[in-house]
Amino acid sequence: MKQKLLVTLLDTEGALQRLLGTAERRGFRVCAVHAEVVDSAQCHVAMTVESARDVALLARQLLRLHEVRKVCVA
Amino acid sequence: MDNAGPPDMVVRSGAEWLVSALEAEGVDTVFGYPGGAIMPVYDALVDSRLRHILVRHEQGAALAADGYARASGRIGVCMATSGPGATNLLTGIANAFMDSVPMLAITGQVSSALMGTDAFQEVDIFGMSLPVVKHSFIVRCAADVAATVHEACAIARGGRPGPVLIDLPKDVQLARGTATPSRSREDSGVQPARAVDIDAAISLLSRSARPLLYVGGGVGIARAEMALRDFVAATGVPAVCTLKGLGALDPDAPELMGMLGMHGSPAANHAVQCCDLLVALGARFDDRATGKLETFAPGARVLHIDADAAEIGKLRGADVALRGPLAQLLPILAQRSPVATEDWRAHCASLRRLYANRYDAPGDDVYAPALLHDLSRAAGPGAIVACDVGQHQMWVAQHWRINACNRHLTSGGLGTMGYGLPAALGAQLACPDARVICISGDGSIMMNLQELATARRYGIPVKIVLLDNGCLGMVRQWQELFFEERYSEVDLSDNPDFVALARAFGIAAFSINRRDEVPAAIERVLAATGPILCHVRIDPRANVWPLVPPGKSNGEMMESAA
Ligand SMILES: Cc1ncc(C[n+]2csc(CCOP(=O)(O)OP(=O)(O)O)c2C)c(N)n1
Ligand SMILES: [Mg+2]
Numbered sequence: 001m002k003q004k005l006l007v008t009l010l011d012t013e014g015a016l017q018r019l020l021g022t023a024e025r026r027g028f029r030v031c032a033v034h035a036e037v038v039d040s041a042q043c044h045v046a047m048t049v050e051s052a053r054d055v056a057l058l059a060r061q062l063l064r065l066h067e068v069r070k071v072c073v074a
Numbered sequence: 075m076d077n078a079g080p081p082d083m084v085v086r087s088g089a090e091w092l093v094s095a096l097e098a099e100g101v102d103t104v105f106g107y108p109g110g111a112i113m114p115v116y117d118a119l120v121d122s123r124l125r126h127i128l129v130r131h132e133q134g135a136a137l138a139a140d141g142y143a144r145a146s147g148r149i150g151v152c153m154a155t156s157g158p159g160a161t162n163l164l165t166g167i168a169n170a171f172m173d174s175v176p177m178l179a180i181t182g183q184v185s186s187a188l189m190g191t192d193a194f195q196e197v198d199i200f201g202m203s204l205p206v207v208k209h210s211f212i213v214r215c216a217a218d219v220a221a222t223v224h225e226a227c228a229i230a231r232g233g234r235p236g237p238v239l240i241d242l243p244k245d246v247q248l249a250r251g252t253a254t255p256s257r258s259r260e261d262s263g264v265q266p267a268r269a270v271d272i273d274a275a276i277s278l279l280s281r282s283a284r285p286l287l288y289v290g291g292g293v294g295i296a297r298a299e300m301a302l303r304d305f306v307a308a309t310g311v312p313a314v315c316t317l318k319g320l321g322a323l324d325p326d327a328p329e330l331m332g333m334l335g336m337h338g339s340p341a342a343n344h345a346v347q348c349c350d351l352l353v354a355l356g357a358r359f360d361d362r363a364t365g366k367l368e369t370f371a372p373g374a375r376v377l378h379i380d381a382d383a384a385e386i387g388k389l390r391g392a393d394v395a396l397r398g399p400l401a402q403l404l405p406i407l408a409q410r411s412p413v414a415t416e417d418w419r420a421h422c423a424s425l426r427r428l429y430a431n432r433y434d435a436p437g438d439d440v441y442a443p444a445l446l447h448d449l450s451r452a453a454g455p456g457a458i459v460a461c462d463v464g465q466h467q468m469w470v471a472q473h474w475r476i477n478a479c480n481r482h483l484t485s486g487g488l489g490t491m492g493y494g495l496p497a498a499l500g501a502q503l504a505c506p507d508a509r510v511i512c513i514s515g516d517g518s519i520m521m522n523l524q525e526l527a528t529a530r531r532y533g534i535p536v537k538i539v540l541l542d543n544g545c546l547g548m549v550r551q552w553q554e555l556f557f558e559e560r561y562s563e564v565d566l567s568d569n570p571d572f573v574a575l576a577r578a579f580g581i582a583a584f585s586i587n588r589r590d591e592v593p594a595a596i597e598r599v600l601a602a603t604g605p606i607l608c609h610v611r612i613d614p615r616a617n618v619w620p621l622v623p624p625g626k627s628n629g630e631m632m633e634s635a636a
Pocket of ligand 1: 462463464465466467489490491492514515516517518519541543545546547548549
């Protein structure tokens with residue numbers, strides 16, 4: 001099933017790699033992603049993922065990442 | 075080091091900032107190995123109070139830092155140069171990640187201008203380690219080094235601990251940066267649980283006729299052993315432990331059913347299969363513990379208590395989830411939970427009696443379970459055991475009297491052969507007064523054998539008991555049982571002479587072959603003041619029993635090959 005996530009993260013070195021890598025390693029195929037640094041410190045990411053697993057599990061894994069500030073399942 | 079302009083501001087090189095920040099963190103020991111891209115840091119070490127332990131392979135540094143951290147509860151620090159030094163650390167970093175061990179790994183990196191050009195000894199260790207670190211940094215300017223170290227240490231220790239990597243380009247180590255000397259940061263704690271969840275948990279416990287605690291490594295990490303012991307004493311609820319949960323309860327506690335899972339005790343596995351409420355405490359439903367997940371604790375509701383929200387529902391849904399600090403939650407639950415019924419406690423006690431370990435195996439050759447049982451009694455409750463991976467590791471879990479989680483150092487999540495010796499060295503350096511015993515196998519010891527030189531150099535008095543079955547026993551056992559005895563690449567009958575090998579490193583060593591030699595060997599090992607290796611020849615055909623076959627339910631344990 002495809003689901004959309006909105007993620008706010010600190011714009012630190014490697015943050016986007018970590019975010020996308022976590023999604024893939026946890027069994028979620030990244031189908032679409034749009035990322036934009038909105039001010040000097042924060043990056044907003046909208047991503048669509050596909051998996052048989054519950055997206056809430058991914059949301060909780062993403063929240064463990066040090067630079068992730070907020071995750072919303074859209 | 076000289077003072078510059080504004081008060082409190084100091085100018086130091088990046089390397090000096092690193093070393094002074096580690097000192098400010100209270101780090102006393104660093105395990106490492108030098109090389110080109112980290113030479114400025116090694117230069118700064120000359121003037122520092124830090125004790126640097128020169129291992130003989132970077133994997134040994136990371137695993138020793140892991141053992142140091144597990145035994146002491148303090149952060150373990152390792153460092154290496156760029157490229158091969160950094161990649162050699164990776165297994166140890168992954169090991170710490172899988173078992174939630176607080177670690178700081180510092181790698182030298184080629185100079186900033188060369189990064190991304192395939193420079194000599196350049197690897198993207200930041201990228202390579204992403205899946206196995208809690209967090210990581212590349213420091214881009216000298217003035218940021220100290221603050222990064224403090225942040226990294228706080229992240230490594232806080233919440234659910236884990237390894238943090240700092241990659242430090244050589245030019246940043248050399249550059250001078252102006253900053254205020256900073257101090258250790260407070261670790262981020264675990265958010266308190268919500269009152270509604272606590273109420274729901276109590277209600278679940280109150281409605282259960284057959285509650286069972288499923289105790290994982292999270293209990294030791296949260297330093298909640300005493301709170302757990304009090305909970306069990308107050309409620310009488312029986313408990314099973316994972317490999318990493320062993321030690322959370324007193325080995326003699328009447329409620330302890332033993333380890334669950336693949337090589338767990340039948341008492342523990344049967345209790346899990348028939349409980350009606352499974353209280354997961356800092357446990358993560360790992361496949362080695364659950365067997366076939368769909369049939370695990372089939373009739374049970376689940377109360378999942380953990381510091382890490384991401385563990386809840388990851389593999390098995392929770393009827394009630396309680397996210398919070400275990401050491402604070404358990405006393406609250408102890409006060410408000412009912413006492414387990416007499417019927418259920420009696421049932422569990424009878425399972426325990428029925429499946430109690432026996433040590434009366436026939437024969438004259440050394441029976442490893444009995445040796446481990448006797449050695450652990452003789453070594454005393456304060457002894458720390460570090461083991462390698464294989465059959466001997468499972469025998470330790472089954473037969474060693476483990477009194478506290480931090481006295482049983484085992485590579486649980488990653489199952490890293492080669493863990494035992496460096497972990498024992500790290501533990502002994504962290505706890506100089508403790509008796510540290512390494513139980514290894516003839517396969518595993520060869521993976522970090524070079525660290526005998528480290529034991530010798532620093533006079534680290536670890537006691538090594540090498541259980542030599544002349545094979546990769548655990549793999550051989552699986553081939554015997556599940557691959558129709560088609561033995562493939564498990565024979566080690568041409569092992570080197572381990573006694574001569576240890577002596578070549580300057581380590582005292584002796585060998586035993588027969589059961590009647592065991593008592594004197596135990597005495598000799600424990601009486602040694604320096605490092606010593608006792609080589610024990612055991613039957614190559616010995617298997618670890620019982621066993622849940624792969625893919626099977628924990629209710630379908632095999633008790634022998636027949
Ligand atoms: C680094 C590494 N490589 C391979 C394995 C797979 N493995 C698990 S147990 C084992 C055999 C270990 O042999 P030994 O140390 O002699 O212990 P024994 O099982 O004989 O007690 C192997 C090869 C592993 N766990 N780690
Ligand atoms: Mg072996």
